[in-house]
Amino acid sequence: MHRREGLAKLTGRERYVDDLPLDDFLWGMTVRSPVPRGRVTAVRFGADVDWSAFVIVDHRDIPGPNEVILIERDQPVLAAGYVRHVHEPVVLLGHRSREGLRRAVRAVEVVVAPEPPVLDFRVPPRPDQIQYGRDNVLKRLKIEKGDVERALAQAPVVVSGTYETGAQEHVYLETQGMIAWLEDQVLVVKGSMQCPYYVLSALKHALARDESRVRVIQTPTGGGFGGKEEYPSDIALHAALLALKAGRPVKIVYDRGEDMAATTKRHPSWVRHRTGLTRDGRLLAQDLEVVLDGGAYVTLSPVVLSRGIIHAAGPYSCDNVRIAGRVMFTNAVPFGAFRGFGAPQTLFACERHMDVIARTLEIDPVELRRINLLRDGQTTATGQVIRDGTDRVAVLERALELSDYRAKRRAHAAFNETHAAQRRGIGLAAFYHGAGFTGGGEVHLNSRVRVAGLADGRVEVLTANIEMGQGTLTVFTQIAAERLGFAPQDVAIAEADTGRVPNSGPTVASRTTMVVGRLIERACDDLRSRLEVDAAVRGASLRAAIVRWHREHAAERLVGDAVYERPPGISWDDANYRGDAYGAFAWATYVAEVEVDLATYSTRVTGFVAVQEVGKVLNETLARGQVQGGVVQGIGWALMEECKFRDGAMINNQLTNYLIPTSDDVPPIHVAFLENPYPHGAQGAKGLGELPIDGPAPAVLNAVAAATGADPRAVPLTPERLMAIADFGLRSAE
Amino acid sequence: MTVLLPGSERDALEMLAAADGDAVPIAGATDLLVSWPGRLEDHRKTYVDLSGLAGLRPLRWTGDELVLGGLTSYWDVIRDVRVRQEFPLLVAAARQVGAIQIQVRGTWAGNIVNASPAADGVPVLMAYDAVVELESLRGREEVPLDRFYTGYKEMRRRPDQLVVAIRLPRRPYSVQKFVKVGSRRAQAIAKVGLAITRAAAGWRVVAASMAPTIRRCPTIERLLEEGAPVRGPDDLLPAIARDVSPIDDIRSTAAYRKRVMARVLYYELREACGWRA
Structure with a gap:
């Protein structure tokens, strides 16, 4: 069946929030904090603007509690005398002309008495940097299975490693946008969003309105990737506050620069693995520490951490596992939901670490995975018994076969012998992704x-x-x-x-x-x-x-x-993080081929195979598109998408300086599905949307390691970063 | 903002002279658009829109020169078979400029006067010994491109002058190379750019994104002229240090730029120069 709204989108007739006709409305814009932390001592309105032509909203105009309600209530709708990150909203302005509004926003000066910010989540905070609880930890979670210390002490081999991932920008094509107006006594808010009821709940809370006086409508949404999970509540509140004060419709649509600078990104991560093994590579103990940068407010970080640690041990059987996770407060623009939700970070560490183990033990990375992959009847880190009937080794085998893995390895070895300035390599990642909300x-x-x-x-x-x-x-x-x-x-x-x-x-x-x-x-x-x-x-x-x-x-x-009814036989203990974390997991093995240019240290992905078991595939075209899109997004995160921060805010907030892959940067992506219907999903389907972002980064970096002998531990692996860890002598081809 | 629409080249020159330095000539306006949302001061300027002056558009061949007009676009060059044969680096560089939409609108003259240190078009023009022809009501002036820039975004063009032509001598070349190192394979701004030619007139090595302006590298050119032995990329580093002064910025690092310039030079020229490790 064809995509229902496909023709409207193809012909440009689909109307996104910015395209909707709106009469007699004001544009809305946001005045933001210039510094990462401090007390607001004054807000000065410049003399050369006629402020009587503007609607001005600050925290005193909020009818209910000044809170963007989500998991916690720590984030204000508008800063009330204190700011915790650069670009934190302080004042809202409404005006007829967008151009006039742009000038006016610059004429407002937010004066802040600065206090010492915390900007590196990996470094323990000094006492004067503590701003959340006793230690700036936004959330701590732990998974324990078996006796890790004893297993590590007895293990013949222990391999350790630390791995890091950077922030990632969603780059949805349509930037954040919202319109709000009053219809009789009902506040109507319309815009680009993934979760209308989250927005409704935020509006009800901060505006002190009951359900009968608020209505939220989603407009055709030009991409989300998680970036429109929680952030639309903020911008909806802003549009609503302006509309209520102005008595007229208000429209806020961010331009790309504001969107990239002020909205959420993928959480940066630091993961340490300490793995005990037999000499032939059987996992005996996995000891992990997972640290995420949460930014200045809690937002969804606790659940991102939760999904992150649940996936951190990989799709392997191991009797002794300990995963200690924490999300740290920093004075950065809050990090938030992004496709994969913590799992891409921890699976990058896990799957890169598997290759580090293989190199250390001098065993084949494929064999290492094959012997440890979960078999039916074995348990995950949380003790969930996997018995879905999926042959996870067959998923791996299919990926090897489609990528011609063995022959490629031999061909690359020959190529690398005879070429002076290029190196080819192939790498893989085996992984899984739990579908639906975690636990209960x-x-x-x-x-x-x-x-x-x-x-x-x-x-x-x-x-x-x-x-x-x-x-x-x-x-x-x-x-x-x-x-x-x-x-x-x-x-x-x-x-x-x-x-x-x-x-x-x-x-x-x-x-x-x-x-x-x-x-x-x-x-x-x-x-x-x-x-x-x-x-x-x-x-x-x-x-x-x-x-x-x-x-x-x-x-x-x-x-x-x-x-909703919980499928039979599922149970979850949230206090101890034990039990069935997800009703179903999708399973995958991805294989990447790369060519590294030794002159410029740049990596090109030249081949990609994505094999996954996702239950029943309902619409092959759409499913294939999800996988291809996720792979491209994953290649971008692996090699080029780098958020550069100053004072906790992105400074390369333009698409000329934050680069995502073009069609010339990605190879043909071979997608294959294995089907094993899940009895509690529609027609047997399991979740698919996030899975494809988990595998590309480790597969690509493993391929770079195979090609060059380098040992990259962090993404994005930009040419500058590869240069810093590997000095390739240029061999002459004689 | 005010946009003036001259009916002729003469009109345009009069508008520029009358504005007393406050009017900005635009052709494809592609560089203007990049900073438009952020630079509100640009919204209040006066622009002289040259795009209607058809006479400035075509490129011409004379017996000993290729002459690009003041409005010749990248696309005009890409689709010209003779340019592809005689000046292949112009085509190679033009294809690396933005997307096709930008290549169609953007002009070589605009690339010169925008004076970006990361320009794609300027290095190849300079490697072909291009001469910039400037015109104003006070007359015509010629400036060799390699002496055109005087500092970051500073150049030997008065505000009342228009670039009406870019002249390239027709010569046989034994070496012609253009390498652009960006952070992705298309639509990227150069982190390191190199245009290299060798003709009877000698070697030309031009670097982009390595200094406040696009510039020739005289020390490297001399090293190549003299046929000095080079055993590896590191042997080129002292010359690079004398010729250019790259910086750490939002796109890359000084260390990367220097090292990659050395490696690309070495790799690209190893065969032509008979270098042996």
């Missing part, structure tokens, strides 16, 4: 979906899950159509409008198809039971039954309903 998260979300039977016999699927380019509208249509025997055009997908759709949870965590899709199937079944027909009634006869029902029940609504 899905139970806590209590997601609800409705499928309404319409008077003309069609159905309407009502969820709060959104399309952001990944294909939600299309896959939801397919799921409902397949369940009911309908043609796609007889399935409507409701706009994600909190005034109409139930809270089916956020569009994050690779949960949309697997979890919400399954709820759609159950709501379809519930619709049938309300019609008192059985599963054999499909297609035309079902449509007729719906039409008949409406004739018999004039002015009533026919709605099938489903609420």
Whole structure:
């Protein structure tokens, strides 16, 4: 089936938030902190602006608590006398002309008495830098299995290593944007977002309005990658505050520079591995320390850390595991949700470390993985017994076969002998990604979906899950159509409008198809039971039954309903981090081939194979696109995407200086799926969205290590960084 | 902002003279657009839009010169078969400028007067001994490109002068190389750029992103003329240190730039110069 909104997007007719017609409105902009930490002593409005033509909002205009409510309540909507990061919002301005507003924002001076900031999350803070709890630790989590100390003491070999990853910018094509206005007494906020109910909850809290007086509507969203998970709550609050004070609609749309400088990024990480093994490479103990940079507010960091440590030990069997994780407060712009959510960081460390182990023990990196990969009946670090029937070694084998791994290794060795200034290499990463919210998260979300039977016999699927380019509208249509025997055009997908759709949870965590899709199937079944027909009634006869029902029940609504139920046999102990972390994991092996130019230290990825087992693939075109996009994003993170910070804020906040791969920087990406249907996902699907960002960075760096003999431990592996760790003599080709 | 639309070259020169140094000539406006959202002061300037002056557009061949017009674009050069044969570095550099949309709008003259130390077009022009032809109401002036820049974004062009032509002598070349090292394979700003030619007139080695201006490297050129023995990239470092002064900036580091310049030079010239390790 074709992408539902594809034609509108292809022809430029799709209307994003900035394209929506809006009458008699004001533009909104944000005055931000110039320094990373300090007390605001004054806000000065310059003399050469006529301020009577502006709507001005500060923290005193907030009707409710000055808090962006999320996991904690530590982040103010607008700074109230104290700032904790550069670009922290202090004052909002509204004005008719965007140009006039740009000048006005520069005419406001936020005067701050600076205090010592903490800018390096790896260094223990000094007493005068403590700003959160007793030690600046935003969250601490620990996983323990077996007896790590004893196993390490007895292990014949112990291999240690530390690994680091940098921040990453989402680079969604559409920047953050929101419009707000009052419709009678109802505040309507519309914009680009992944989680309408998160925005609703933030608005209700800080504006002290109940649900009947706030409505949040998602507009077609031009990419999110997690960047529109929590941040839209901030900008929605800003637009709403201006609109309430102005009594007129207000639109805030960030330009690229503001978006890159002021919004969230992927958490930087530092991971230490200490691994005990037998001499032939069997894992005996894994001791890990995981540290993330959280930035100046808690935002989603505790759950990013949670997912990070749960994935940190890799898809391997090991009886003794200890993973100690913490997220540190720093005076940086808060880090936030980004596709993979902590797992790419820890899986980079794990899979790069596997190659470091292989080199140390002088064994084949493939063999090392093959002997340690989880077999059915074995347990993960949290003690989750894996018995999904997937042959993880077969996933590995398929990737080796498709990449022609063995032959390539021989060919590269020959090539490297005869070429003076190029080195070729191949590397792999085996990994996994848990789909849906962690542990008891899905139970806590209590997601609800409705499928309404319409008077003309069609159905309407009502969820709060959104399309952001990944294909939600299309896959939801397919799921409902397949369940009911309908043609796609007889399935409507409701706009994600909190005034109409139930809270089916956020569009994050690779949960949309697997979890919400399954709820759609159950709501379809519930619709049938309300019609008192059985599963054999499909297609035309079902449509007729719906039409008949409406004739018999004039002015009533026919709605099938489903609420999340935890799959049987799943249990999670959140206090001790033990048990079934996820209902299902997707499994993968990625193989990267690279060519390194010894003259310029630059790495080009020349081949890529991505093999994954994701349950049932519902739409191969979309699934392939997810994998290819994730691989490209992962290659960017591995080699070139580097956020340069000063005082905790990104200073290369332009697409000329923060580079993402062009089509010429990525090779053809060979995508293959192995299918092992998951009984509790829609049509057997498991989550797929995040998985593909986990594998490319370690696979690419392992390939660089194989090509050059260098030992890179950090991403992005820019040419400058490779030069710093490897001095390649230029051999002459004689 | 004020945009003046001259009907002729003469008009344009009068507008520039009348503005007394406050008018900025624009052609493709591609460099202006890059800084437009951030530099509000640019929004209040006066611009003389040259894009309608069709006479400045074509490139011409004479018996001993290729003459690029003041409005000749990168794309005009890319699609010219003769340029590809006689001045292949012009085509190679033009293809490295931004995206195709930029190549179509951007002009060689604009690349010269924008005076970026990381320019892609200027190094190859300089390696071909280009001469810049400047015109004003006070007359015509010729400045060799390798003497055009006097400092960072400073050049021998008065505000009332227009670049109306760029003249390149036609010569047989035995070596022609252009290397741009960026952080990705397309649409990147040069971290190290090198244009190298060798003709009867001698070697030309021009470096980009290695100094406050694009510049020739006289010490390296002399080293090549003299046929000094070079046993590896490190042997080139002392000459590089005399010729250029790269910095740490948002795109790269001084250390990387120096070392990579040495390695690229060594690798590119090893065969032509018969260097043996």
